[in-house]
Structure formats: C-alpha cells, structure tokens
Amino acid sequence: MTASKKQQEDPLAADKMLDKRNKLADLFRRFLNRESVIDQTTSLAAYECDGLSAYRQTPLLVVLPDTIEQVQQVVTLCHEHRIPIVSRGAGTSLSGGALPHEDGIVLSLAKMNRILNIDQLSRTVVVEPGVRNLAVSEAVQHLGLYYAPDPSSQIACSIGGNVAENAGGVHCLKYGLTVHNILGAKLVMPNGELVILGQQSLQSQGYDLLALVIGSEGMLGVVVEVTLKLLPIPECARVLMGVFDDVEKAGNSVAEIIAKGIIPAGIELMDNPAIRAAEDFVKAGYPIEAEAILICELDGTEEEVEAQITRVEAVMKAAGANETRLAKDEAERLLFWSGRKAAFPAVGRISPDYYCIDGTIPRKTLGVVLNEIRRLSEEYKLPIANVFHAGDGNLHPLILYDANNEGELEKTEELGSKILQLCIAQGGTITGEHGVGVEKIGEMCVQFSELELNQFHAIRDSFDSNRIMNPGKGIPTLARCAEFNAMHVHNGELPFPELERL
C-alpha cells in the first residue's frame, strides 16, 4: 500500500516529543542494553506499521527485552508513568493490532525467540513468544510431531502474536484455533506482576483466564512464555480439488461433505478472480475458466483417507462439480495448496493495492452473502476476489483498489465495512481470525451493545487499571461508537434493515 494515514506533526510538538523520547530512553537504559532501546527516527520507521500498512504511526520508542524480568521491568515502569505499551511479535497483523501509539512504546518480543523445552512423551513444547509459528513444527518434526495452527503467515508470524489474535489457519476446522492448542502461558500483568495461567492437566479450575487472554489483542498483559500442545503428524494426507461452474454449488458441497460426517483437515474455496490471480502467479494447475474451486484435504491413516476420498468425490460430483482432481503425489498436493496459500500476494500482483476482509458467516448463508458482495462490488466499482475457509464460514474477500486514486482508500474501507455489517446481519461476526485491532473498531459498535462493550472495558480494567496496554484497539469507547454510528446509520436505520438480525 502506498497511501498512509500518518499524522503530520507541528514543529513545537515535535520538540516536546523528542525531549520525552530522550528522557524515556534514559530510563529504559538503566536496565536494558543501549541497543535494546531504539530511539533513532530512522530505526523507528521499521516499526511504524504492521501488516495493515494503510495505518502508520511512529512510536516514541521501541524496546527489545531479552528476559521475563526485563519485560516486567519495562511494564512496571510504563505502569508507573502511564505510558502506553504496544506489544509486537513479527508485525504480521492484518488488523493493525501492532500499530504503535504516538505517546507510547513498542515492546518487541523479537529477542525472546528461544524454544525452551521439548517434551516428546507429553507432546508439549515450551516457547518464548518471539518464536516463529513454523519454527515449532520444524523443531519437532523429527519426533513425528507438529503444531497444528497454521496461519498463512506461519513462516514469519510469532507464537506471541498468534496468542494475541487467537490465530487460525487452513486446518482449524479439524484441529482448532490457537486457543485449542495452548495448554498454559506466563503473563506479565499490566502492573508488572507475573502470573501463570492454565494447566497442562486438562481440567482447569476456576475462571478460564488462559482462554480470556488468548485473542485479547495485547490488552490484558504481555505473554512471555507459552506451552503448546503438539500432535502426531498424520500418517497420510491427500488433497482433492473440485471444479465448479457456480460458487453456490461449491459452497453447498461443503455442507454436504460435513453432513456426511466427514471433517476435512482443510477445505478452501476460491472464486474465479482469485483462481486467475493465483494461477497466474504460482501455476498451481488451477482451471482458470472455473467459477469456483474447492481444495479439500483429508488426513488420517491410509485406510481412512482412501475411504474418505471416494465419499468426498461422490459428494462433489452430486453437488454439480464439473470434475474432481486428486493430487497424485505429495508434490502435487503441495502444488494445489501453493495457489491458495499465495492467494493474497497473487492478488497483490494484479492490483496496486488490496484490502482483506475477515468476516465469518454461518455456512448456510454463503449464497446470500456472496450475491450481496457481488452487488456491492458493482455498486462501488471495485473488483473483489474471494478466498474462503469454507469449512468454518470464514470469508476473505479481497477488495482490489489503487490508493493513488484520490478517495479510493476511503471508498474501499466503506465497502469493507458494508461487507462486515452484512456478516453480522447474517448471524456472523466481523472477524474470524485477524482480530479487531484498529481496523474494525467501528464495526464492533454494530456487533455489540453498549452494555456489552462496557463489560469488555470493565474486564480490561480488572487487568489493566491504567489502560496502558494497546489503548485504542480492540474495544471501542462509546464516544467512538457515537461517531461511527453518526457516519453509518442513516435515518436511524442500520444497514440491511431488510435482513433479520440473529
């Protein structure tokens, strides 16, 4: 993305800011190495945005602690001085979760990237938050084990960030989200105190604070150590591709597969624009004339998978698939996946900019939702490519736009907001796995009532009485909602008044 929402600073304020930066840097250097406190404007620039690059902000400072004790010291100091903290892993968030605060620091966990303990017998691994997602599976592969959640960014994204966002991935229909694959965590509370959450013992006791922290977008503390659950690598995994001349037929066949009692390891839907973009980019062998393809992975023992392939093929054919293709070997399996996994960058090649939406809907409403998205796309004259975690109802419409065209970013955001509100109206949610961050904060006002938002703030206060952790993200203030509603509610009516709200 080329455009940015960076604020211009006036010179006087800039002077004050520099002064504050210098004083603060001195305080942190009392217990951190010189190079662990970044205060040079040129170096700070690297931290001014995450994966949602339309939003940018230079932080006051960046600190890179190396140990739990140092994190505690950083947090305690910020708590005492009421300095906002934005924790950051690999900075791959697509919702601006790691966007810096202008008066705050970025707490980077990049140095805490050690795998602390691998326990083969109990199939667990203890890691620091900066460890990359894929590095976990790589480290235990020789034991026949792996870590199941696999967000598309898994080469780069960190476990700490996965915890903050409750990251999903293409295999989460069968193997769950981050919350299902974490057994325990150490959390530095916003007052600097260290608490241990969760038990490996499988029967938690008292309130499930671990679940509360997972997906809390860095607002309840800093996760400094995580115990992950590992699974045995399935004996066999095969991929079947279904080719359809109609998106709804593809969607219906997903429901049919599941109704037959089969839970695929992953089942992904791509529409024609997404197919074309991906094929053009990675040459995965996708049929570019198809209106939709389904990529369905089945795993288990050889015998199980063989039996399931036959059944899934039959379901796809009965649902109207023009053809089905079975990846003949592991290389072709990976090739079929490569197109899907590269869908975002592929779209990035055909359009100067794209904007990814993350709404989730009950699967049965897919037809209605896709038709409405098509209509909105025409209304706004912005093309949309759809990739879809079809098994769990998580849509990723990609809006293609050019930020260099005056007003197009704003138009895109408005279209995105309409799509999210459509998802809510259909009984779904504004975010399945990317988080609210700074991006979907307005739509939170549509999904939740004032009472519910107040409850979220109250919960947050239980952890963070000074509200220093990632302020301005995740949960909107009621003032923010009033602003949003003034912009988006016309004549006292929410969008899609004709649709029943579930």
Add this chain to the structure above:
Amino acid sequence: MAVKIVEQDLHEEFQATIREAAANAKPLQIIGGGSKAFYGNASEGEALDVSGHSGVIDYDPAELVITLRAGCKLKDVETLLAEHNQMFGFEPPLFSDQATIGGMIASGLSGPRRAFSGAVRDFILGVKILDGRGDVLNFGGRVIKNVAGFDLSRLMVGAMGTLGVLLEVSLRVIPKFETEATLSFVHETAEDHIQWINELGGRPLPLSASMWHKGQSLIRLSGSERGVSSAIEKLGGESSDAVWEQLKEQNYPFFKGQTSLMRISLPPTTHFQLNRDQLIEWGGAQRWLQGGSDMEVLRGRASHFHGSLCIFRGSSETHPAFQAPDDAVLSLHRSLKSKFDPARIFNRDRLYLGL
C-alpha cells in the same frame, strides 16, 4: 420417535428475581437439574430454578452448531444430536437424567474423550447471560471462528454459576464416529501405563479414551471401520467391553459407594507416587482416589507439580472443593466477579470461599 424439547422462555422472570435480589444484596443459588449439586462448595440463599428455561433456538446439523436455552435437558439434547448422527465431542457426564445444558457449562466437566478431542471450553462458541444487574449480555456467537471482543463465553465454563445466569449457549458439535472398539492391556503399575499411553499418543492412532485401574489399561479407538480395524491390528491387546459410559457416569465399580472422592489433575506424565487404589484417565492427566485425611498434603504435592486437587465429592468448609489459586490469580477472580455480579448475589462460595 423424535425427541421433544419444551419451548419456554423464562428470562424475564429471572430478570425480575435477579434485580430484586441485587437491590437487597440477597444471595441466589442457581439450580438446573441438581445433578451436580454435590460438586463445589456449599452456597447460600434462595434457589433460582432455571430448568424451565428451555428450547432449541437453532440447530442445523450441516453447520455443526447448536444453540440451546440453558435449561434444556442434556439427555434430550444428546438424543436430538444422535438423531442427526452427531454428538458433543467432550462426552459430558450427566449424573442424572435431570442434568441441564447450563449445568454442563457451569461445572465444565468433560468425559473420557477429553484428552483426545477436547473439553467443554473447546466447544463453546457463544453465550447469552443475565449478569448480576439483570442485564442481558451476548458474547461470542454461532460461528466456529470468532475473535471479536474478549472471549467471555469460555469464562463461563467451570465458573460454577458465579458470573451470571446462562440463558442460551451455542456449542460446536461433531459427527458420531462410524465405529468404536475397546482394547485391554496389562500394565502392572501406574507409571508403566502412563509411559505406554503417552507413547501411543505420539503416534497417529484414532485413540479416544484411556483408563488404568488395578493393573489393567483400557483404551478406546474411534473412527472409520477401516481406520479402527487397522489400528487394532497394529496394537494387539484383548478386545474388551466398553466401560466408558460407566466410567463417565461414575458407575464403574471403583466409584461405587464412595462418599468422599478426590480428583487430582496433573500434567499427564507426572510421577505422582501414591500407595493406594487409584483410577487414572486422560493419559495420566486425571487421577481419581478415595478421600482421606491426607487431602491437604496431597494438595500441596499436586500444586508442586503444577497440578491441583479437587474434592469432587465430600468437600466441607474446612476442606473446600477447589484448591485456592495463588494471590494474583485469586484477586483477578475477585475483580472479574465484581464486574459481572457487583452485589455478589450468584452462587456465593460455590467456587472459592469468599467469592
């Protein structure tokens, strides 16, 4: 014949009761079917019977999601799911035909399948509750993936009704397995069993339950016909009766006649020496034993191993049901409780004394 679940919405009645209780700071005890009344500490106050608030709000088997009023009888819901060849993946214990969905969530108890396919908290998607002010609040939703807002639905699981009255719950369900088989093996000691079962856990086998008692290990396999039969070939062992229903409902001989029962929860591979009869489940993560005068000593040892001991049946004021967490975590509990239930009317003491 298809199961009939009564449709009845009583939330306005509950709301009035809660508002009156809150205004007078008078405690309420939330009661569903009473099937798990023994679990947790004694509470005080007038009974708020929520079992009449019943009905299926939404169930479309192809979505793998069911939304229910919390007073629904668990038994009826399981029958309904079975009619569509589906089930709850966490195999919840009933302990009585009167058990309700609300009680299942509040107690957070899972059955033999827990170690392999997850706990209650892994399948909850959303809740509608009445908080201690009588306000209706919705958290989570009816879709499998949802990260909007803090995850307050999972907070209700195992909260023992201390945070609010559950009105509606959305849960993920799973397809029933094509077939299941139970195999028996001999392992003299608990340590041998734990070593063996955890080694199996590292192999891609369709395991769905395990237990050990008096030198006998039992495992259950669940999956497709071909998947299960090939696993049987690989594993050997003796074919055995399926004890799992008995185990889940605590009708298994080990549990008979026990008035005091302790549950020790540990990281599964912990060597936890005990010189008495014990029954081990969940690959070693859950260990049952008869109550005794050493419960507090055992509590200390369990927490040393990052575990905990629950007095499942037979708790008292001097020996409360749940082991108190450390100060920081306990103070978070108090704070969260005050945010949901400022007048402290719901299920006082039931989870922790003083909460």
